[in-house]
Amino acid sequence: MPKEYSPAVLIVDDVPENIQIVAGILRNEGYNMAFATSGQAALDICKNNDFDLILLDVMMPEMDGFEVCAALKQSSESSASATVVFLTAKTDVESAVRGFELGGSDYITKPFNASELLVRVKTHMQLRINQRQLRQMNEAKDRFISIIAHELKGPLVGLNGVLRMVDEEFESLEPMMMQEYIALSRKASDQLLGLIDNLFTWSTLQNEELPFAPAMIDLSGVVAECAACIAPAMSEKRITLHNAVEDGCFIFADEEMVRIVITNLLTNALMFTPADGKVQLSCQVGERDLALSIEDSGVGISEVDQQKLFRIEHKFKHKGTAGEMGTGMGLILSQELVQQNGGTLTLRSTPGQGTVVTLSLPRQRSESTTAQVN
Numbered sequence: 001m002p003k004e005y006s007p008a009v010l011i012v013d014d015v016p017e018n019i020q021i022v023a024g025i026l027r028n029e030g031y032n033m034a035f036a037t038s039g040q041a042a043l044d045i046c047k048n049n050d051f052d053l054i055l056l057d058v059m060m061p062e063m064d065g066f067e068v069c070a071a072l073k074q075s076s077e078s079s080a081s082a083t084v085v086f087l088t089a090k091t092d093v094e095s096a097v098r099g100f101e102l103g104g105s106d107y108i109t110k111p112f113n114a115s116e117l118l119v120r121v122k123t124h125m126q127l128r129i130n131q132r133q134l135r136q137m138n139e140a141k142d143r144f145i146s147i148i149a150h151e152l153k154g155p156l157v158g159l160n161g162v163l164r165m166v167d168e169e170f171e172s173l174e175p176m177m178m179q180e181y182i183a184l185s186r187k188a189s190d191q192l193l194g195l196i197d198n199l200f201t202w203s204t205l206q207n208e209e210l211p212f213a214p215a216m217i218d219l220s221g222v223v224a225e226c227a228a229c230i231a232p233a234m235s236e237k238r239i240t241l242h243n244a245v246e247d248g249c250f251i252f253a254d255e256e257m258v259r260i261v262i263t264n265l266l267t268n269a270l271m272f273t274p275a276d277g278k279v280q281l282s283c284q285v286g287e288r289d290l291a292l293s294i295e296d297s298g299v300g301i302s303e304v305d306q307q308k309l310f311r312i313e314h315k316f317k318h319k320g321t322a323g324e325m326g327t328g329m330g331l332i333l334s335q336e337l338v339q340q341n342g343g344t345l346t347l348r349s350t351p352g353q354g355t356v357v358t359l360s361l362p363r364q365r366s367e368s369t370t371a372q373v374n
Helices: 016-026 039-049 063-075 092-103 114-172 175-206 219-236 253-273 328-339 367-373
Strands: 008-012 032-036 053-057 083-088 106-109 216-218 240-243 250-253 278-285 290-294 344-350 354-362
Touching: 008 016, 008 039, 016 032, 016 114, 032 039, 039 053, 039 063, 053 063, 063 083, 063 092, 083 092, 083 114, 083 354, 106 114, 175 253, 175 328, 216 219, 216 253, 219 240, 219 253, 219 278, 219 290, 250 253, 250 354, 253 278, 253 290, 253 328, 253 354, 278 354, 328 344, 328 354
Parallel strands: 008 032, 008 053, 053 083, 083 106, 240 278
Antiparallel strands: 216 250, 278 290, 290 354, 344 354
8 A cells, every 4th residue: 555545444433432442542553533423424424535444333323333334335435335343232143143234344342342442453454455455456457458458459450451551562562662661560560569578577577576686887878778779760750869978877776677767768758759859868966866867858748647657557648749659658667667776767747848757766785775686
């Protein structure tokens, strides 16, 4: 779960003293707690709040705990999925069974045993957190599968179409047209290879199977290699690539991971910068980190879309200036690789003016990097 996530608990009891007792037992656990002294008040609170756990008294006037649970589980409120634990003086089997049938997960008998209450709440809260994590993982998996299914299809359909035309018109094709078909095929195959490489690397990283061998490396050498590889594509699009990263910019990181990140960032800059634009690489040496910035004069990204760029569960798609289609996998992968090396990846962009992506990595072995290596 994200570090800022704090589980929420609703305590429902018509006796304020009982609420105080329960809240006192849970006060040091870091939960966000809310309170209600009637069944209707509890349902009203659930309309505007999302709770993970509801501690629900059974014996209440007007609307007892069983009625509250039934109404909540049948509602469309987000708290309808909350774990319900009944607080009851009843210990008969019939009452317990009824509570489970209505959607309750457990019950705690009164008078409260502080240790028992704390352990049960912790157990159910951990189960709730696990469920949230599993849901997030499933969402990421579904997004991952969606990327594979949809993004591979586009270039493959294009490549198949070009090859079909070449096959059908081969004898009548003039050299210039053949050259154009070859260029289209190469473009589609390059897109496929880039996407497959990113998907494979990301998947390997998720399974913790990607080799990680950080060492002292001169960032300028890696930048020069990546710039040289993308230079022909930049030239073809008439984009000026200026590399201002000088020799001697040492960092402590995995060289292959850094190469993947820089290649992805330069590819994005190429994709979203129009013809006759420019891309510039610069470096700033800090006390502990070294920051590499890649600035382009491209189309830029809105603030709303910037929030989606690094989340695989968000379906962010944006065409490049020459019709290229990006999946966002490059940035997602880059961020995870940078974090693996104890660094940060930030993005600053203005629609119509361009984007600056800054990659910061440690200049020497850090405790976090050492821990990951071990």
